[in-house]
Amino acid sequence: MAGNSGFLVLSHQLRTMVAPLVAALRQRGITPYVLSSRPADAGTGEAADWQADVGALHLGDGHGLREADVDETLARLAAEGVHLLGAISVWDAYRELMAYANRSIGAGDLAVGTVRQLRDKLAMRERLREHGLTRVGAWPFDPERYATLADPSRYFVKPRTGFASLGAVRADRLGGAAELTELWERAARDVAYAGAFEGAPSFLLEEFIDGVECSFEVSVQRGSATVHAVHEKVDLRESGRTVLENACVCPPTSLGAAAVQRGIDHVTLALKALDVDTGVHHVEARHTPDGTWEIVEINPRIGGAYIVPSTLVHSGVDLLGRWIDLLLDQPDTAPLDESPRAIDTAAAGIDTAAADGVRRTFFRVFFGDPGQRIARITRRPARVEVLEEKVFVHDGDTLPDVDREIFVGQALWDITALGPDLPADFVVETESYLEIGYRP
Secondary structure, three states: OOOEEEEEEEOOOOOHHHHHHHHHHHHHHOOEEEOOOOOOOOOHHHHHOOOHHOOOEEEEEOOOOHHHHHHHHHHHHHOOEEEEEEEOOOOHHHHHHHHHHHHHOOOOOHHHHHHHHHOOHHHHHHHHHOOOOOOOOEEEEEEEHOOOOOHHEEEEEEEEOOOOEOOEEEHHHHOHHHHHHHHHHHHHHHHOOOOOOOOOOOOEEOOOOOEEEEEEEEEEOOOOEEEEEEEEEEEEEEEEEEEEEEEEEEEOOOOOOHHHHHHHHHHHHHHOOOOOOOEEEEEEEEEEOOOOOEEEEEEOOOOOOHHHHHHHHHOOHHHHHHHHHOOOOOOOOHHHOOOOOOOOOOOOOOOOOOOOOOOEEEEEEEOOOOOEEEEEEOOOOOOOEEEEEEEEOOOEOOOOOOOOOEEEEEEEOOHHHHHHHHHHHHHHHHOEEEEEEHHH
16 A cells, blocks of 8 residues: 555554554555554653654644544644545544544444444443343442342442443442442543543443353454454452453363354354444453353453454464454455564474464463552563563552552463463462562
8 A cells, every 4th residue: 555545543642552553554554643642741752662653643632532633633634645544543442533533534444323332331231132142131320229239249330331340340349329429530530541431420230240251352344253262261350449350361261162152153143233344342251150151341442451462372363453454444464474463482482382273372461559669570480481571660660549450561371382271370370470569
């Protein structure tokens, strides 16, 4: 794609996977243009590793992007003779903005209303019920209904639109309705999530879904869905008013192939019922004790943490590249050996041979304690060498005093050599791979 063809990347505060998006676009001969909200420190240091590779970087006036920022940038680029082919963002709160931009550009994306319905967890649940695809009850949260619950432990409270599990908590752990209002107000003041929690507090009350939780990494082209990877969440913990997703394994080890296939079939039906005809999606669902599947949420974007590189190792599909290709209406993503995110396991001396031909991955996310100052960061290697890691903090940093999860690092392993079962002691070993020490 020669000439002045470009692609707009919507970034939150100069972060949100800009570097791999820029690399994937450059690989396709497309010039990336970045529109970002301003970081809290008003600096541009985070852009240093990719800024030289973009056609231009535009910063909005606020810490969160708005439609006006998109309109202004589209007009500016058009005046400069740039022909935009599409827009993309991995930041959940910008997904509607991305659809809005693509509608203006003429790229093939979901309708804004479809994105809004997917992100609204109550509207999504009601639509699934209309199609007979869920038995889970869900209602707008109100103090009266909450007060009449006979067994609050069988219910879950979460924001109607939100992410990073902020405000998601079992109902019996909630001190009262006023606690939700306070939580929402604190989230609205959190500069890191600027624009994500606005207006009046809006929560839903939902029947608790028991079972093994998995995420399905799906691409949809012209209404046809393909599942590229299924990750089982093997270490879920509640912390304060957040559910922490500490570790995932791919493919699932607690479920057989038949159960996973039923999950794929259920996810495919749910996407069709919700009018999802294109894009890359991160669908969370639970395999219940009675053998059925229930959708937890459908995210119209790629998954976070190490979902993208894990899927690449497992299936050879680069989800970021796949998403760009769908927006360009291209049939296939880049092959594994040409992908900018490909990991050279042979050069690293990692044995990835498997008798059944299945590449298996495991990743762990490490979280920090709110308000604490970091004294040291240490690593304790597990029996399998780490394939890739990222650490987001440094010695001397003070972590924000917030109610949300605070990512401090993550690590990815290729565990093919361990076989189809995930050893419990390996899971425990990896908990201490990255240790954060705090000052007293």
